[in-house]
Amino acid sequence: MKYALIIPDGCADEPQTVLGGHTPLQAARIPRMDAVARAGMVGLTDHVPASMPSGSDVGTMSLFGYDPLTYHTGRAPIEAAAQGIELGPDDWAIRCNLVTVAAGRMRSFTAGQISSEAGRRLIEVLQKSCCGDEHWKFHPGVSYRNLLIYRARDGKAPFSGDTCTTPPHDIPDQLIAEHLPLGSGACDLRALMDRSVQLFAEAEINRERIAAGELPATQVWLWGQGKAPALTPFQERFGVRGAVITAVDLLRGMGRLIGFDVVQVPGATGYTDTDYAAKGRYAIDTLRQTDFVVVHVEATDEASHEGDAHEKVKALERIDAEIVGPVHEYLKSQGDYRLLVCPDHPTFLRTKTHSHGWVPFALCGAGIDPQGAEGYSEPSAQSAGNVIPAGHELMQRFMQSAD
Numbered sequence: 001m002k003y004a005l006i007i008p009d010g011c012a013d014e015p016q017t018v019l020g021g022h023t024p025l026q027a028a029r030i031p032r033m034d035a036v037a038r039a040g041m042v043g044l045t046d047h048v049p050a051s052m053p054s055g056s057d058v059g060t061m062s063l064f065g066y067d068p069l070t071y072h073t074g075r076a077p078i079e080a081a082a083q084g085i086e087l088g089p090d091d092w093a094i095r096c097n098l099v100t101v102a103a104g105r106m107r108s109f110t111a112g113q114i115s116s117e118a119g120r121r122l123i124e125v126l127q128k129s130c131c132g133d134e135h136w137k138f139h140p141g142v143s144y145r146n147l148l149i150y151r152a153r154d155g156k157a158p159f160s161g162d163t164c165t166t167p168p169h170d171i172p173d174q175l176i177a178e179h180l181p182l183g184s185g186a187c188d189l190r191a192l193m194d195r196s197v198q199l200f201a202e203a204e205i206n207r208e209r210i211a212a213g214e215l216p217a218t219q220v221w222l223w224g225q226g227k228a229p230a231l232t233p234f235q236e237r238f239g240v241r242g243a244v245i246t247a248v249d250l251l252r253g254m255g256r257l258i259g260f261d262v263v264q265v266p267g268a269t270g271y272t273d274t275d276y277a278a279k280g281r282y283a284i285d286t287l288r289q290t291d292f293v294v295v296h297v298e299a300t301d302e303a304s305h306e307g308d309a310h311e312k313v314k315a316l317e318r319i320d321a322e323i324v325g326p327v328h329e330y331l332k333s334q335g336d337y338r339l340l341v342c343p344d345h346p347t348f349l350r351t352k353t354h355s356h357g358w359v360p361f362a363l364c365g366a367g368i369d370p371q372g373a374e375g376y377s378e379p380s381a382q383s384a385g386n387v388i389p390a391g392h393e394l395m396q397r398f399m400q401s402a403d
Helices: 031-039 056-063 076-082 116-129 186-201 204-211 234-238 249-257 276-287 299-305 309-333 378-384 392-399
Strands: 002-008 041-045 092-102 105-108 136-142 145-150 219-226 242-245 261-263 292-297 337-341 359-365
Touching: 002 056, 002 276, 002 309, 002 392, 031 309, 031 337, 031 359, 041 378, 056 249, 056 392, 076 092, 076 145, 076 219, 076 249, 092 116, 116 136, 116 186, 116 204, 145 219, 186 219, 242 249, 242 276, 249 261, 249 292, 261 276, 276 292, 276 309, 292 309, 299 309, 309 337, 337 392, 359 378, 359 392
Parallel strands: 002 292, 002 337, 242 261, 242 292
Antiparallel strands: 041 359, 092 105, 092 145, 092 219, 136 145, 337 359
16 A cells, blocks of 8 residues: 655644635635545644654654654754754754844844855855854755754763753744843854854855845854654554655654664755645655655745745745645545645744644545545644544554454
8 A cells, every 4th residue: 555645844823814814825826625535534643742842853753653742852953854964962053043143133043044065155154153162063055044062972962951042933023132042052053153254244245245236144043952852663653664855954863763764855855945846746756666755845834934925925836836736636546545635733834934733634545435525724633533642553554454
């Protein structure tokens, strides 16, 4: 049997005045997702425990079937796995965003969607300034998403469970002074952030960006720290091989940590300009070779972070037409299958940030009898009465025998 999970990241939302009082899912023309709902069941689940930060690291871990209360150690070590960076038992990984701060406020947590090449040049500037300290190593990533690794060569690290940091995408347009690192190791993190302000003010690439009318990256923002998690391989738990398609290091890292293949798709950007159709094609090609494919699309989440309701609707419609539709048609042509559509968490246009709360899922395929759902949306899922309070149990339901 073949399985596919499609993740429209952060698509769950509230009713929007600009959308006639509808949520983006209700406003979007998504006949293929609606068909999944009508062919099977819809319901609500919650991937982010109330005691944990409402991020994709927690939500995605739950979506893959792993209880974040048991397995989660931090976001950055998952992204380190994506880059093939091995962490020792006492090492720590820290997420390193390139951001734009103006007048003490977080103007852009992406530094204006800075390019990977520009980001690499800035990360190199930082690493040169730290070259005398063997503990710290910066690693360039994709666009504004980079990593900082602390190697605890003496078996000790300045961080602990009380180290507290804030994701920069949670504080758009807010004063940053109230959200700087706190707890163990906070002084080290703040010192590096302050140092980056000085270095970036003099960086040639920032002068070039300003001259081109682009936002400069004014500093790094350090957050999401953690040690390497220990996850039981997915195939050992559920008996199937899997692969993940994504443009985001976080999802690549989760895939590698649970033994999935990571499929690279040309044109996949992790933004609203991603090549949706290419993701659909590669998903089908992947299903010809393996049992289970996960297709993650970041565009809906990015549109929410920008507060753009119409862009969020547009992204949903393209996911529907260019990924859900083709993948579902292929699955139906291959015999027994299961298809699941579910986001990792809500991302509200109102707040421009991730949130705790219920998300709708739609599930169809072998052994799933139609339950009369009208379509795929938050109200439809709520009225269905199918509630899975602990999100990680949704994967167990998805993978149950169809006999």
